[in-house]
Each structure stands twice: as structure tokens, then as C-alpha cells.
Amino acid sequence: MMFAGFLLVWKSEWLLNNFGRIPFAETHLANSGGTRLMYKLLGIIVIIIGIMYATDLTDKLLATIINTVFRTSIQVE
Numbered sequence: 001m002m003f004a005g006f007l008l009v010w011k012s013e014w015l016l017n018n019f020g021r022i023p024f025a026e027t028h029l030a031n032s033g034g035t036r037l038m039y040k041l042l043g044i045i046v047i048i049i050g051i052m053y054a055t056d057l058t059d060k061l062l063a064t065i066i067n068t069v070f071r072t073s074i075q076v077e
Contacts, residue, residue: 001050008043012036 008015016035025038033040052058063076 001053002047005043005046005048005050008046009040010043012039012043015039 013036016039021035022038025035029035029037049058052061060076063074066072067074067076
């Protein structure tokens with residue numbers, strides 16, 4: 001996952017040329033880079049999720065989010 005995220009960040013220009021522009025990104029991120037920035041942000045999110053999965057932090061984060069949003073008492077170890 002981390003490598004796939006790295007490729008999204010590194011090859012954002014290639015992705016733009018081969019897959020085209022994302023209308024949402026061009027509308028809301030036009031001043032910052034548009035679709036290229038969107039591909040890079042997606043890549044960074046994939047990298048963070050990959051690191052969390054490799055270090056086994058995904059369960060703890062998910063339990064914390066569920067406890068906060070739904071006011072439950074799921075045990076976080």
C-alpha cells in the first residue's frame with residue numbers, strides 16, 4: 001500500500017495524462033494544482049493507511065472514531 005501511495009504522489013503527471021482531469025478537483029482545488037494535487041493527496045492518504053496497517057494501528061483508530069461518534073464503550077487496547 002505504501003508503494004502504491006508513493007507511485008500516486010510520484011507519477012501524478014502521468015496519471016493526469018492517462019486518466020484525465022477530475023472535475024471535483026478542478027473546481028475546488030484549482031488555485032492549488034487541481035487534479036495533480038488531488039492525486040498527490042490520495043497518495044498521501046494511501047501511504048498513511050499503509051503505515052497504520054503495517055504497525056497495527058487501524059483497529060485502535062477505528063475503535064476510537066466509533067467511540068467518539070456513536071458514544072459507545074468499545075475497548076481500545
